[in-house]
Amino acid sequence: MLKHKRVDSRFYAVLCLAIGCLFSPPLVADELEDTALSIAPSDVAFFSTSVNLQQSWRDFVESRFLARLRAVPYIQELEAEFDRQWEDPEGQLAEAKAWIKSPNIQNLLKLGQEMLSDETFVFGSDQWCDTIEGIVDLQNRVVDRMSAGPEAAQEFLMELTQEDIGRIRVPDTVFGFRINDVDNAQLQLDALEAIVRLGGSQVEEARVFLDRLKRSELKDGQTLSLTLDPSMIPLDTIPAPASEMAQRIVDLLEGRQFSFALGVKSKM
Numbered sequence: 001m002l003k004h005k006r007v008d009s010r011f012y013a014v015l016c017l018a019i020g021c022l023f024s025p026p027l028v029a030d031e032l033e034d035t036a037l038s039i040a041p042s043d044v045a046f047f048s049t050s051v052n053l054q055q056s057w058r059d060f061v062e063s064r065f066l067a068r069l070r071a072v073p074y075i076q077e078l079e080a081e082f083d084r085q086w087e088d089p090e091g092q093l094a095e096a097k098a099w100i101k102s103p104n105i106q107n108l109l110k111l112g113q114e115m116l117s118d119e120t121f122v123f124g125s126d127q128w129c130d131t132i133e134g135i136v137d138l139q140n141r142v143v144d145r146m147s148a149g150p151e152a153a154q155e156f157l158m159e160l161t162q163e164d165i166g167r168i169r170v171p172d173t174v175f176g177f178r179i180n181d182v183d184n185a186q187l188q189l190d191a192l193e194a195i196v197r198l199g200g201s202q203v204e205e206a207r208v209f210l211d212r213l214k215r216s217e218l219k220d221g222q223t224l225s226l227t228l229d230p231s232m233i234p235l236d237t238i239p240a241p242a243s244e245m246a247q248r249i250v251d252l253l254e255g256r257q258f259s260f261a262l263g264v265k266s267k268m
Contacts, residue, residue: 036121036176039266045128049121057116104191107184115177127171134167158248165252176268185264186222192262193224208232223263230254 035049089097145156200206216223230253238246
C-alpha cells in the first residue's frame, strides 16, 4: 500500500536558495571573464559552467585507473574484437559505419565533439524557486484529496483556478556549449529545420506545430524556436468524459505559452 506524505514547501525554497548559492561562481574570479558568464543576465538565480572538458577527458584517458583496466586480459580481448569487426564490418555494422562516415553525419559529430571539448554551462531565472514552491503546495493539496478516492481527485481538478496554476511556471533556463565552427552549427540548424518541416508536412496532425516553428536572425547568430499554447490541443478529437477534463485543463492554461529554442550566438 502506497502512503502519501506531505512536503513542506519551505524546505524546497531553502533548497533552491542553497543550490543557487552553490552554483553561483565568485564574480571577481579573473578566469570567469572568458566563460559563458559574459552572456548570462546579471539577475540569474544560478549559473554553472564546466570548462576545459577536452583536457579533463585526456586526463581520464591517461589515468592510472584506465591503464590498469585496459591491462586486464578480458578487456584487451574485447578491444581487439571490436577493432577487428570495425575494420572489416558485416551486415548492420557495415551499414552503420557507412552512415557514420557520410559527410552530413561527420559534420554533426564534429559539432558534438566541439560541444563537449571546451565549455558547457547552464543558468536559470529566479522563477525556479517560486515554481518549486508552487508545485509542492499543489502536490500536498492533491495528496489530501486523493485519500478520499478518484472522484474527489476529479472534483479537485474542476475546483482549481487559474491563480492556482499561475504559481507553476516553466522557468527560463538556458543550456549551452561553446563552439568554434559557427558555420557548421548554423548548417546543422538549417538541416534540423528542413527535416522537421519536411516530416511534419507529411502528417496532418503535425502541421499545426509547423505554423509555430519560427526562424529568427540575431545580431550575432540565429535561432529556431517552437512556441506551444493550449489552443493547439485538439478538443474535438477527445471522447467524453475525458473531453470535459481536457476542456478544464485548457481553461486553466488559457494565456499560457511554452517556448523551446535552439540557437547559435556568440560562438555558443
